[in-house]
Amino acid sequence: MGVELIQYVRTSSVRTDLIIALCPADKPTDELLSALDASESAIYDALSNLEGRGLVTSMDDGWRLTGTGRLVADTIHRQELLEDLIAVDTRYWEHHDTSVLPEPFRLRLPEIDDYTVVRGTQTDINRPVREVVTRVESVPRCDVVSPVYHPEYEAAMPDTPDSRLLLSHAVIDEMRNSETVSVDVDRYTETEIRVTAVPYALAVAEDWMILTLPEIDGDWPSAKIVSETDAAISWANDLFARLWTDATPIETYLDAL
Template identity: 80%
Template sequence: MGVESLIQYVRTSSVRTDIIGSLCPRAKATNELLSAVTASESAIYDALSNLEGRGLVTSMDDGWQLTGTGRLVADTIHRQHRLEELFAVAPQYWESHDTSVLPQPFRCRLPELDEYTVVRGTQTDINRPVREVVTRVESVSSCDVVSPVYHPEYEAAMPDNADSRLVVSCAVIDEILGKESVSLDTNRYEETTVRVTPVPYALAVADDWMILTLPELDGAWPSAKIVSEADSAILWARDLFAHLWEDATPIETYLADR
């Protein structure tokens, strides 16, 4: 039986799922396990026998523990639960926005956004998402920002200091360079380091928050933004920014090659 089949086997029974979850992260004495799982003793013993037969748990003198395979199945089920929790907060957002623009390792880590809110514009306050970004960016001394589109309010709010970094989409720079009536101000930031790379999503991260903007499935650039102040979300955003920053081109080098 393959790993996916084992996961499906466990998840089709709440008793089996609870047993696997209860034994992760540590083994339990039989009496402790019986108290931890909400089911009859006969149902628990029957599930344990079946799980042992499939190599997911093993009995000890005084209890039960996960096998190596059982641990992997438990970890996968835990990730699935967290992903389901992520969707449950704002299902319509995830249905209509393109997560494929994120690198695969970071898509897998999306449940790390943890507690988040989706900030949208309304009929009475259409600029709410923009104001959310500007207010947060203006309130910090430094931050890292990824900008796939040009927005003058964001540019004005961006801190100018050695602790701030900005990644700008190639498309933004190329569009400005292609307009004879507009000149590119390469001295806009005296200290903030600027790099250029193709990027289809927006990101801003500071010590206490992160903001993510994904395009809609039809390619339209949305106003809705994901905002989180969870430590795990901030770490996710910092790692994503570092991943992008590493391969981005310094703006001076990019312009010299145009």
């Protein structure tokens, strides 16, 4: 599907509204005329142009999307969801690196449809850390991805059979090479630990998810995305499952060093 076809539709509010209106189901012409905020002549002209582009087709009693029209409608819907996602906190998305996420999950980011960005302030610089610790301490189980070592997170992590902890290679290497930091593997008697290369943080429980992306300049940020929607939690669970499947058990990783 050519990009110019999508652009053609989106450069006209009437064409866009028609495509979206026909996306759920075919509609009679009179229903389209009453549903759209445009003149009859503008609607008829847009329908004719869309039909000429192979996006809609006329029926005896109305209009329907073609297969191409359906794909365009789906793309426009995803674009609108992405615009809504960014609009919640434009500053966050401008300054954080989304390229570190696997492409399939980058494309699914609009599923985080209702979220809050938790930032530190001059009077409460530790607010993001406290947000994570409070949530993790309050649940019987959770899955956590940790690309950097943080003793407060380690202390808060529940030790239960249903919890899983995924550490980055960098965390293990830092602990091995530091005289002041050491991984307390014995602390976790039930939580399974694996190791992988990962440049972002993630925590997900039954009722919430927290995502931490690095800043564009490479610095590790304090700002965190927090969401409690089912769609966001599902997105986070799927991302964790992908990382977990490809990760190495910590015992195997340490034995190989």
